[in-house]
Amino acid sequence: MGVPTRDELPDVVRDVCGSHLALLDERVPGLVDGLYLHGSLGFDGEFHGGSDIDFVAVTSRRPTQVETDALRGIHAEIDKRWPEPHHDGFYVTADDLAGSPDVVPDGPGVLHQWFDVGTHCDVKHITWRELRDHGITLRGKDLRDLTIWSDDAALHASTRENLDTFWRSQLEAMEHHPREASLPQAAEWGALGAPRLVHLLVTGRPTSKSGAGRWAREAYPHHREIVEEGLRVRERPDDPSTYAADPDRRRRDLIAFMTEVIADGVAVPGPAER
Template sequence: MSVDVIATEYLIRADILAPGLVEGLYLQGSVALGDYRPGVSDIDFVAVTEEPADPGLVRRIHRDMPRRPYFDGLYVTWDDLRADPATRPPGPAVHENRVQPESRFERNLVTWHVLAQAGVAMRGPQRPEVFTDWPALAASTRENLESYWRPWSRRLRSQPVSLGTWAVSWGVLGVSRLRHTLVTERVTSKSEAGRYALRSYPGWERIIEEALRIRCGGPARYRNPFRRRADLLAYLDYALDPDGPPDAALVR
């Protein structure tokens, strides 16, 4: 089913089971950033209510939603959107069709910035009032490179086996995306970041093209999975080194 069909089905279910609850519905993530890939991407949403949503109602609404693609997201109030998400309480969220009553899933500056940049309004104001703070987002992006991606790379290195396609796409495009976000001062998509890396990081074209191929389609760039593993690990070392990529001065 298409993104529009699934979002419309959700709104119909919400209006039948909880009339008046959902005052705004916005699509963020890959849909908003122009990088939605059928069969690969999930549909990320932010549902806006006047008062905090009751988790029981949220469960009823999502109980019979399509299993794939996942319709993942969170329930917030208009006041939540106007404030720093770090200062607001947790609330209902849906992740891989599981409702989490009190969750911080996607309640962060990345989501708020994507909504402000390019959120797709299915219901509510086209451009709702959303809190943004680029210096804070840049700081958390740098912290994410150190606290998540560097340990993730070390864990991969400790596994003496070939790696599947997921690890290649997730690693190459994930790290490239954060670097590109820091350079452009906006949240960018994985595919856009991959194309940026192709232009900016000479000598690494093969592994970057392979990551883009896994996400977007096309012929494989490797026949030997262990060669691909070695190139992935080497690229991660390069991209995570502040003195490595040519944009290093921009991301400090």
């Protein structure tokens, strides 16, 4: 199917985004020129229980304080109507997308029901690339008609840095919080999230969480069981787990797998180095 059209999106995604657009029209008319989705939804419409709806809103100007307060109220209303799935994203201008995400000024955004003005965690190179190649247009210019900045070397460097900093710190945290690291949700998060970045570094192409799991299953056959566990939790949560009798083994396998893939990803040379 490739990148889905709006009509091919899951009902809940259409409902949440439709309400978002209606509230924008009602409370801040003329502010938002375009609304777009990125993330796993852009890869064959992949959406499972626990998935988020990741959006980027393109504004006609920088929001005023009054408009920012209105946006805060809009997202509070969306969160009240739909506690799940999380509707996460940020507001930028078309000029922002035409340049590097490294220089985008602080702006409004929401993450897991927390609305704030600052540097949103998804204002980064992978978001620009996903929008360019796998984004979904809900309103405004088609993404293929927008100028979206992207640079292979910068994308590679930022992805490698993410592995070497954030993901290493999360790995260390798992060592200190064994109960949380033994949960099924940890397997989905780590066994699919870390190889998702490594897949990008190795192939040069972004993929979904499930796509990363299918790739890791072949790339790391000796870790197949923990990868299958991550895919099970994401795609088939009602299926039995091979770790049901020993969740601590799931934690040990997850840490061993993440340790290996993070080290492999950090070692992948960038385009210039190749």
